[in-house]
Amino acid sequence: MKWIGRRQSDNVEDKRSSAGGKAVIGGGVIGLIFLVLKLMSGDGNSAEILNQALQQQMNPSAQTSEPTSPADDSLAAFVSVVLADNEDVWSKVFKDLGLQYQEPKLVLFRNSIESGCGHAGSAIGPFYCPADNKVYIDLAFFQDLKNKLGAPGDFACAYVVAHEVGHHIQNILGTSDAVHSKQQRVSEKEANRLSVAMELQADFYAGIWAHYNEKMKNVLEVGDIDEALEAANAVGDDRLQMRANGQVMPDAFTHGTSKQRMYWFKLGFNSGDINKGNTFKEMGVIY
DSSP states (O other): OOOTTSOOOSOEEEOTTSOOOOOOOOOOSSOSHHHHHHHHTTSSOHHHHHHHHHHHHHOGGGOOOOOOOHHHHHHHHHHHHHHHHHHHHHHHHHHHTTOOOOOOEEEEESSEEEETTEEEEGGGOSEEETTTTEEEEETHHHHHHHHTTOOOSHHHHHHHHHHHHHHHHHHHTTHHHHHHHHHTTSOHHHHHHHHHHHHHHHHHHHHHHHHHHHHHHOOOOTTHHHHHHHHHHHTOHHHHHHHHHSSOOGGGOSSOOHHHHHHHHHHHHHHOOGGGOOHHHHHTOOO
8 A cells, every 4th residue: 555655644642652541352353363372372262361351450550661663663654644545535425424423533542541431451352442432553563464364564553543433434324333232132143143244344444444545536556455355254254263263163153254254344345435345234144
């Protein structure tokens, strides 16, 4: 993606050099990918890793502040450009719908952060908090996405940012509140199906963003869409479960299979039609 020298968003809060708040093991939007990666890394047994995560939660003072690296600063600048592109695209899409787009903030952090949704650690991966309308990202996630999940490239990172912004779209359109309300009244299995539909729709919205970003700015390069699709493939529930546990448990899916995630991103990118993103109907769930 052509990004150097282009507009960066004014909505980025860089807290990477600040000591974070308490860390927790909780459900992020991408899911517990960081924790899964640690469990697969071979750096220690699962009990030790979980104990370390819990110790981080109970002892936030153990986290230290360190200077940022040039590589991280470059990646932060890239993320800021991607956020700016999301602002431009969604402002246009909402205007075409007769609506006004409300821009989210994006918080860069390291190790842990205190969000409007509570204390959160890097282990939960990138996430969107509807309580404060902010996307939270520890840039270390992108290194694991590349090195451990096999999804390299700058547009793989762009897909992740756009997916989280997709959850912001769901929040301001009222989808999130309606789905979360329904999840409180149904079985765990049905709640998981609603969660999958939410995640797949965020993938679809990421595809919508990529479609209009290319149409409006002509910034995509050869291989960019393949990078996004590989990232979607890498974070499918079935693939993560198989790598972590050696088996696939469909009833425990919360984000969708690799095939589903790639399909919905590609549909958004190819169609550019936001009306085609009713993942709930396709999943056979009602909110």
